[in-house]
Structures are given as C-alpha cells and as structure tokens.
Amino acid sequence: MNLRSAVNLHDLRALARRRLPRIAFDFIDGGADDEACLQRNREAFARYCLLPRYLRDVTRRDQSVMLLGRRFRSPIGISPTGLAGLFHPDADRALAAAAREADVPFLLSSAANGALEEVVPIAPEHVWFQMYCTSREDINADLVQRALKTETRVLVVSVDVPVNSNRERNRRNGFSRPFRMTAGVAFEALGHPLWVLRYLRSGGIPMMKNWAPYANAGAGADAVADLYGTLTPAPMVTWEHLRRIRDAWPRKLAVKGLLHADDARQAVALGADALVVSNHGGRQLDAAPAPLDVLPAMRAAVGEHVELILDSGVRRGSDLVIARCLGANSAIFGRPTLYGVAAGGQAGAARALEIVRKEIDMVLAQIGCARFEDLDAGYLWPAPERAAAAARPPAIARRPAADAAATTTTTTETT
Numbered sequence: 007m008n009l010r011s012a013v014n015l016h017d018l019r020a021l022a023r024r025r026l027p028r029i030a031f032d033f034i035d036g037g038a039d040d041e042a043c044l045q046r047n048r049e050a051f052a053r054y055c056l057l058p059r060y061l062r063d064v065t066r067r068d069q070s071v072m073l074l075g076r077r078f079r080s081p082i083g084i085s086p087t088g089l090a091g092l093f094h095p096d097a098d099r100a101l102a103a104a105a106r107e108a109d110v111p112f113l114l115s116s117a118a119n120g121a122l123e124e125v126v127p128i129a130p131e132h133v134w135f136q137m138y139c140t141s142r143e144d145i146n147a148d149l150v151q152r153a154l155k156t157e158t159r160v161l162v163v164s165v166d167v168p169v170n171s172n173r174e175r176n177r178r179n180g181f182s183r184p185f186r187m188t189a190g191v192a193f194e195a196l197g198h199p200l201w202v203l204r205y206l207r208s209g210g211i212p213m214m215k216n217w218a219p220y221a222n223a224g225a226g227a228d229a230v231a232d233l234y235g236t237l238t239p240a241p242m243v244t245w246e247h248l249r250r251i252r253d254a255w256p257r258k259l260a261v262k263g264l265l266h267a268d269d270a271r272q273a274v275a276l277g278a279d280a281l282v283v284s285n286h287g288g289r290q291l292d293a294a295p296a297p298l299d300v301l302p303a304m305r306a307a308v309g310e311h312v313e314l315i316l317d318s319g320v321r322r323g324s325d326l327v328i329a330r331c332l333g334a335n336s337a338i339f340g341r342p343t344l345y346g347v348a349a350g351g352q353a354g355a356a357r358a359l360e361i362v363r364k365e366i367d368m369v370l371a372q373i374g375c376a377r378f379e380d381l382d383a384g385y386l387w388p389a390p391e392r393a394a395a396a397a398r399p400p401a402i403a404r405r406p407a408a409d410a411a412a413t414t415t416t417t418t419e420t421t
Contacts, residue, residue: 009350009357015321015342018358021349022093027195027202029179030092034344036175036289043288043296047319050296054328057387059374067370069363069378071336073313074160074258074280076131078336079109080363081326081378084355085287085317085340086136086162086262088117091212093348095204096120100352101343102128108359113162113338116149117234121215126156134160136262138167139247140237145220146247150254161255162282163248166263168241171290245272252277262317265300267307274308280335281308284317287340298329302390305333323365327373330381332390 012018023031037044071081084105090097098120105112106129114125116137126133135153139146153161180188195202213227217234225233252259261273262282270281283304285294297318304314316329316337329337342362346354370378373385383390 009346009354012349012357012361015345015358015361018342018345018349018354018361021354022345025198025201026093026348027191027198029181029191029195030201030348032175032179033089033181034087034093034341034348036173037287037292038171038173038289039292041288041292043285043292043294044319046296047285047288047298048321050298051319051322051325051328054331055387056324056327056331056369056373057385058372059385062374062376064371064374064376067367067376069366069370071379073111073315073336074260076159078111080359080366081330081336082108082320082359082362082366083111083315083336083338084113084343084359085284085338086113086115086118086164087340087344088115089119089212089214090115090344090347091119091208092205093344094351094354095208097344097347097351098125099128100347101355102126102133103352104343104347104355104359105129105132107356108363110359111160111338116216117214119212119215121218122152122156122158124215126158130157131159134158134162134260136162136164138164138238139240139243139251141240141242142237143247143250145237146251147254148219149216150251154255154257158257160258160260161251162260162262163251164262164286165243165248166284166286166290167239168243169239171292173289245276248273249276260315264304265295265297267300267303270304270307270312274312278312280313280315282315282317282338283334287318298332301329301332301334320362323362323367324369326362326366327369327378327381328386330378331383331386 007017007021012021069080070077084101098114098118102112102125111134112129112132113134113136114122122135135158137149176182180191211227214230214234217230221230221233258279259277260280260282261278263284263286264270264273264281265285273281283297283301285291285297297316301316313335314333316334320326320337320339326337342358343355346358375381375385
C-alpha cells in the first residue's frame with residue numbers, strides 16, 4: 007500500500023504502523039490508563055445517524071468556514087502534536103506546509119521540534135501557536151512575546167495537563183525521561199530500517215527547539231527535554247495565569263481542553279475568542295467524557311458568538327458534519343496527520359486532509375445540505391436530547407427518607 011492507495015484514515019494508520027518502530031507508533035496511537043477514553047471518543051459519534059433531505063440542489067457544495075477572523079477552505083485543522091520530528095524529519099514544517107496547501111489551520115505545539123520562528127513563516131495565515139503555561143512566569147511571558155514577534159494570528163492556551171498522565175504503552179516501551187535506546191527497543195526498531203537511518207542521521211531524539219532558548223548555552227536535545235520536563239506540567243496554573251496571557255495578547259485567543267460548561271463561561275468572561283473542546287485525545291484523564299457529548303452544553307453556556315472547535319476522536323468526514331450539527335464551528339485532529347507524516351512526510355499529511363475534505367463533500371451532498379455552515383440538529387437522528395438520554399446510565403432509585411437517614415455515612419471517609 008502507498009499513500010495514493012490509502013482510501014481512509016485507517017489506511018494511513020496501517021502505513022504508519024509498518025514504517026515506525028513500536029515505541030514511536032505507540033507514542034502516537036496510545037492513550038492513558040485502560041484507553042477507555044479513546045474508545046469513548048469514537049462511540050460518541052456512533053450514537054448519531056445523519057438524517058438526509060432529498061430533492062434539494064446540491065450541485066455545488068461549500069464546506070468553507072469562518073474561523074477566528076479568517077475564512078478557511080474546510081472545517082478541519084491539525085491539532086497540536088509534540089515530538090513530531092521523531093516520526094519524520096522536519097515533520098512540523100511538513101505539517102505547516104500541508105495546512106497551507108489545504109487552507110486549514112495548523113496548531114503548532116510548544117512541544118514541537120520546530121521552533122515557532124521557523125515554522126510560522128512557512129504558513130503565516132495558517133499556523134496558530136499552542137502553549138502550555140510553565141512554572142516560570144518569565145517564560146510564559148516570553149512565549150507570548152515570541153508569538154507576537156512572529157506575527158502569529160492565534161494563540162491557543164492548553165489547560166488540560168495539570169500533571170503527567172499514566173500512558174502505559176509508553177511506560178512498557180521505555181519511552182520516558184531520561185530516554186535511552188535500550189537493547190530491546192533497538193532490536194525491534196531494526197525491523198524499520200528507514201526510520202532507524204533517519205533517527206541516526208538526525209542525531210537521535212530531536213531537539214524541542216521552542217525550549218532551547220531557556221536552556222544553558224550549547225545544551226543538547228536531552229538537556230532541553232529535561233528542562234521542559236521540569237517546567238511542565240505546572241499544577242499551580244490558575245485562571246489568573248490565563249488572565250495575564252489575555253492581557254498581554256492583543257490578537258485572537260483560544261483556550262484548549264475545557265469540558266465543563268462553567269469553565270467555558272469563565273474562559274469567555276476572561277476574553278477567550280474560541281474554545282477547543284477536547285479531552286487531549288484520550289491521553290490525559292481516561293475517565294473524561296467525550297468532547298462530542300459535552301458539546302451541546304458548551305454551546306448553550308457560551309452562546310453563538312464564541313467559536314467552538316471540537317478535538318479528539320475525529321476520523322471521518324461524517325464526524326465533522328455531526329459535530330457541526332451539535333454546535334461546533336469546526337474540528338481538528340492530530341493522530342491522522344501524524345500517521346500521514348510518518349508514512350510520507352508532507353504528502354502523507356496532505357493525503358490525510360484530502361481524505362477528510364472529500365468525505366465531508368460527499369456527506370453534504372448525500373444529506374442534501376449544500377453549505378457546511380447551514381448544518382443544524384435537524385440533520386441528526388436521533389435528536390440530540392434523545393441521544394443524550396440514551397447515553398446516561400439509569401437513575402438510581404432513592405431510598406425512603408427514614409431508611410436513608412439510618413444508613414447515612416460521612417462523605418469524607420474512603421474505603
């Protein structure tokens with residue numbers, strides 16, 4: 007199989023699996039704990055069908071969307087993904103170029119291997135910068151200023167990593183800090199000689215260039231990665247940190263990782279222009295709800311003027327259509343474009359975007375809606391409220407008041 011013969015995103019995943027050693031593939035593919043959240047993200051879409059309307063003129067379809075002050079060709083984008091250089095040389099530059107050619111956003115991770123100063127110029131209208139707050143306020147402020155100096159249009163602040171998660175695939179493979187290429191890892195990697203050759207030619211683990219300015223002069227990739235590990239995650243980060251960033255950032259601001267309606271309202275009150283509704287692709291809290299399931303509540307909380315971008319679990323063009331019907335303005339995904347870039351560099355990432363764009367176009371025609379932005383809940387079956395009710399567990403019968411009082415225990419005890 008090659009890139010052109012890949013007919014869906016699952017084919018790109020299969021290609022990436024063949025070309026990457028297990029330690030690298032599992033880093034892309036895995037989630038936290040039992041990986042139940044990964045499954046939940048997909049099951050949320052499966053609860054809905056699309057209800058077609060026929061005898062409508064769909065000769066011409068328009069899937070363009072207005073997003074944070076700019077119209078993009080499609081309602082898709084590339085999620086922030088760290089360490090992409092491990093999967094293909096210059097992966098971040100390739101992702102930026104693919105986004106530019108497809109005319110969609112690319113959220114450059116602060117944990118990327120490409121520095122924002124070198125990636126933003128490749129696609130200045132398409133690259134947004136995603137940052138984590140660190141334990142040092144001076145570095146937080148400097149990241150914002152660097153984004154301003156590069157003329158970055160949109161700053162995306164991720165807030166859903168207060169601590170590192172338990173990613174068991176990574177632990178079993180030995181992917182931890184400090185990283186060491188053990189004999190077992192090296193032996194398995196020999197089955198992927200092209201990747202090994204690239205890894206050796208590039209000098210091993212790629213540099214996290216966004217963090218190099220904060221390390222000692224001449225620090226290597228391992229030292230910079232260790233510095234990043236001491237600065238993030240930062241469990242002390244609060245709403246006050248977000249307020250400072252909003253005050254320092256005069257352009258469009260998005261907040262990524264919120265799932266609670268009250269948090270959504272608070273972010274908007276602080277000046278967020280958009281929210282990326284995300285559970286970090288199932289890589290943080292394994293018990294978190296699917297973003298699609300909380301999307302209607304998030305929309306109700308913030309109203310129509312705040313743009314909502316869905317992240318986590320998107321694998322089909324129909325997923326984008328369902329998300330739009332439930333209140334999203336667009337959706338982004340990270341694993342599919344990483345599979346693509348691992349399989350074929352920029353061409354592979356472009357193929358992932360092309361596949362989804364074509365699927366969206368076909369679905370719009372099939373359901374009788376010529377414009378993506380005209381989609382609403384009327385195209386869904388069952389109706390959103392019925393699907394939400396079906397997803398809820400059955401109510402627990404309440405005890406009679408007397409019995410309840412007799413069996414009450416304090417809630418501070420644990421068993």
